[in-house]
Amino acid sequence: MDEEMFFKKLNSLGTSKEIFEFLRSVEVMSDIMASGALQRISEVEVDDTGVKNPEEVLENEVFRALCFQFEFESSKLSNTGLLDALQALLKLRVDPQSTLMANLLSESKERLGNRRLNAENLCSLGESLLELDGPSCAMLEQIVSHMREKDIENWSPREMAMVYKILQVTVGEGEQCRDLLSRMNSATLTIAHLLSPELTSVILSSLVALRQTQAVPLVMALCKHSVKHVPYFTDDELVKVLAAFLFFGHREHVFTEALEAHVPASISTMRPETVSKVMQYCCQKAILSKPIFDAAAEHFISDADSFTTTQIAESIVPFGTLNYLPPSASSLFRKLEAVLQTRFSQFQPHTLLNLLHSCVLIQRYPVNFLAKIFSPYFLQQLQAQPPGLDRFVASQLTQLFLTVTLECPFYKGPKLLPKYQVNVFLTPRCSPDVHLLKRVKSGLLYLLKKRMYFSSEVSTPYFYTVDIEIKLDEEGFILPATQCEEIHTRIALCVDGRNRFCLNSHNLLGEEAIKQRHLQLLGYKVVQVPFFEVESLKSCRKMAEYLHKKILPHTSGHGC
Numbered sequence: 311m312d313e314e315m316f317f318k319k320l321n322s323l324g325t326s327k328e329i330f331e332f333l334r335s336v337e338v339m340s341d342i343m344a345s346g347a348l349q350r351i352s353e354v355e356v357d358d359t360g361v362k363n364p365e366e367v368l369e370n371e372v373f374r375a376l377c378f379q380f381e382f383e384s385s386k387l388s389n390t391g392l393l394d395a396l397q398a399l400l401k402l403r404v405d406p407q408s409t410l411m412a413n414l415l416s417e418s419k420e421r422l423g424n425r426r427l428n429a430e431n432l433c434s435l436g437e438s439l440l441e442l443d444g445p446s447c448a449m450l451e452q453i454v455s456h457m458r459e460k461d462i463e464n465w466s467p468r469e470m471a472m473v474y475k476i477l478q479v480t481v482g483e484g485e486q487c488r489d490l491l492s493r494m495n496s497a498t499l500t501i502a503h504l505l506s507p508e509l510t511s512v513i514l515s516s517l518v519a520l521r522q523t524q525a526v527p528l529v530m531a532l533c534k535h536s537v538k539h540v541p542y543f544t545d546d547e548l549v550k551v552l553a554a555f556l557f558f559g560h561r562e563h564v565f566t567e568a569l570e571a572h573v574p575a576s577i578s579t580m581r582p583e584t585v586s587k588v589m590q591y592c593c594q595k596a597i598l599s600k601p602i603f604d605a606a607a608e609h610f611i612s613d614a615d616s617f618t619t620t621q622i623a624e625s626i627v628p629f630g631t632l633n634y635l636p637p638s639a640s641s642l643f644r645k646l647e648a649v650l651q652t653r654f655s656q657f658q659p660h661t662l663l664n665l666l667h668s669c670v671l672i673q674r675y676p677v678n679f680l681a682k683i684f685s686p687y688f689l690q691q692l693q694a695q696p697p698g699l700d701r702f703v704a705s706q707l708t709q710l711f712l713t714v715t716l717e718c719p720f721y722k723g724p725k726l727l728p729k730y731q732v733n734v735f736l737t738p739r740c741s742p743d744v745h746l747l748k749r750v751k752s753g754l755l756y757l758l759k760k761r762m763y764f765s766s767e768v769s770t771p772y773f774y775t776v777d778i779e780i781k782l783d784e785e786g787f788i789l790p791a792t793q794c795e796e797i798h799t800r801i802a803l804c805v806d807g808r809n810r811f812c813l814n815s816h817n818l819l820g821e822e823a824i825k826q827r828h829l830q831l832l833g834y835k836v837v838q839v840p841f842f843e844v845e846s847l848k849s850c851r852k853m854a855e856y857l858h859k860k861i862l863p864h865t866s867g868h869g870c
Contacts, residue, residue: 313340320350326363334372345398347376351398385417392421432469463500471505502528507539511551534565569599573588574605598634603632603636629672633818647678675718707731708732732773740819754778772828782800
């Protein structure tokens with residue numbers, strides 16, 4: 311049987327049993343045919359979990375006969391036969407310390423040293439060495455050295471990805487490596503559109519590992535070209551791609567649209583790691599994708615037990631951070647409470663605090679667990695693990711305590727001691743939009759005539775900072791900002807820039823929503839001034855008219 315007919319038949323077979331029966335009927339095989347058979351066996355027998363039927367494969371007499379041929383005739387093999395066999399046997403988890411593997415590796419090393427391997431052979435050997443637990447850096451560096459003799463611009467996509475992976479293992483801080491990476495980044499930019507889903511994820515993952523923060527044009531190109539690959543990425547590949555976009559701080563609207571189309575339809579077969587990484591990506595980029603969030607909620611309800619505690623937090627925290635309750639919210643938080651009841655002790659302290667804090671942002675109160683959270687033992691655990699009880703952690707604890715005080719009067723458990731409370735909440739996502747605040751203050755000055763009638767960035771006794779505060783007496787007249795007596799109403803003007811909303815949305819972020827809710831419960835009249843209502847107001851007069859309708863809708867003047 312000639313090679314073409316052999317491979318046509320081989321590739322039509324879908325199980326190792328069929329392959330072994332076919333091989334028994336072949337009287338003579340070249341080493342390329344034999345290594346191709348091993349490759350095909352690895353393709354049908356290896357999945358994400360490993361070798362499906364290791365004993366049936368490794369103990370099969372036909373398989374053992376093939377291995378015998380490669381073990382004792384390694385010096386007579388063609389480069390392709392040698393390296394394809396090595397790659398297939400590694401995938402099939404054959405012991406790297408066995409005589410078979412030692413012989414193949416030794417022969418490969420000798421041919422590498424004698425410069426008998428072409429670019430494709432080098433690529434295959436490099437990929438095999440990277441599969442080994444303890445890759446030989448000397449051999450890997452030798453491969454890169456040989457590859458550099460060929461113009462980088464002429465490297466194939468597979469060769470480029472392989473060298474990136476090798477550099478992950480071997481790269482130092484020398485100028486030579488930085489120069490090589492810079493040239494590779496430029497060359498990869500020209501072939502980004504040719505990369506397969508697998509190679510796209512490999513290169514992005516390598517760029518992260520190599521801290522190539524200056525390779526922004528390449529990352530943007532890979533992000534753009536990843537859009538067409540979204541339906542075809544494996545779980546591992548999609549996780550690597552999302553991790554890279556998180557690391558480089560990049561996002562593409564079309565990539566989000568592709569995720570929205572793919573994730574809800576495929577989430578039932580996705581691993582928890584993939585689901586949690588998608589949610590983490592949406593959370594950090596402030597992307598409120600209701601199709602993704604709704605699907606993630608349903609998936610968690612049905613499959614929560616397969617999630618690790620970290621994955622649980624990564625999947626649930628985004629609902630609070632982006633201030634969104636899915637249609638299945640009741641079932642989602644019942645499931646979360648059941649998981650917490652059975653696995654509470656498995657959560658790391660900071661992971662648990664992040665999770666419970668995110669729940670109160672959307673008015674889901676973890677009262678059954680607060681006694682443990684405010685206990686000295688838990689606070690000591692927080693303090694003992696990085697980042698310890700820093701201002702951000704103390705801010706979360708204080709906001710939990712304030713929420714319970716204001717919204718759960720029935721809670722009678724332990725309180726948070728004053729020494730753990732902050733004076734002012736940290737709101738990193740919701741800092742004031744300085745430009746917008748300046749425009750609103752100019753409009754107020756035009757309306758009220760004097761600066762004395764309002765204060766900006768006012769610290770309250772309740773941990774929150776109010777963007778602009780205006781005081782009214784009982785008759786609705788505006789009082790000087792410095793006056794402390796006869797105050798009937800305090801108006802909290804919340805000047806909400808784009809950063810306080812989800813991306814391309816009018817949906818407030820969780821930390822701003824809870825602030826406005828709490829200010830209202832504390833007696834403030836909360837008046838929201840969102841960016842999308844005022845961005846078209848170009849003059850102080852127009853802004854003043856808008857603010858008059860917002861703040862004093864029933865008076866013809868400012869009444870001061």
